[in-house]
């Protein structure tokens with residue numbers, strides 16, 4: 001499933017590149033004002049931080065919410081105390097788009113993450129051109145040299161990569177490329193199985209100086225508290241926010 005999702009996202013990007021060639025999107029990426037420093041925004045603090053996700057649908061959970069106005073939702077997230085916004089831009093299975101990201105970027109002052117199956121430089125330039133400050137890189141989807149070069153490109157453009165892992169070996173691969181913001185996804189993107197204990201099992205491999213992000217499967221404040229106790233600096237939450245009252249849910253989650 002992960003390779004299918006990645007292949008689809010790359011194919012869609014190739015289609016877009018026929019209309020907006022690499023040289024154009026690269027120039028647009030370089031023309032933008034500097035990215036917001038997401039690594040600073042997400043530094044460990046005495047409170048857990050939240051990356052709040054704009055997510056309509058997912059292959060494992062189906063339709064979650066229509067979200068006719070992603071910018072309004074993101075604005076609510078910012079008001080509610082989120083430290084950053086994640087925008088799903090994958091079109092086929094998550095029903096997102098770069099237009100969603102641009103709309104969100106236009107209204108919030110906090111860092112914005114492009115959440116997609118990024119495997120080519122073109123997609124990284126697109127992210128920056130749309131105003132993203134962060135790009136997701138999924139270790140399991142990328143060969144190590146590709147992961148390393150995309151990470152360098154993201155960093156070189158002044159953005160921060162959220163490097164997503166799902167095993168001890170993948171955490172080691174993330175650390176090998178110098179990742180400073182590492183996520184552990186409780187959801188296996190090949191099987192969609194959830195393992196809420198995975199973050200706790202892997203957090204000890206992440207040295208001080210690396211920001212630790214627990215991703216997925218946060219439904220209640222108790223889940224946030226559990227991730228926090230296991231060492232999470234940041235939790236990334238989608239479904240619980242888009243299916244509830246986001247400001248209310250955020251205030252509960254931030255109170256742990």
Ligand SMILES: O=P(O)(O)OC[C@@H](O)[C@@H](O)c1c[nH]c2ccccc12
Nearest residue numbers: 185215216217218236237238239240
């Ligand atoms: O909706 P949840 O269970 O709160 O999960 C959010 C986020 O972690 C999830 O959307 C996600 C994590 N890694 C991904 C990679 C691709 C697509 C989606 C994701």
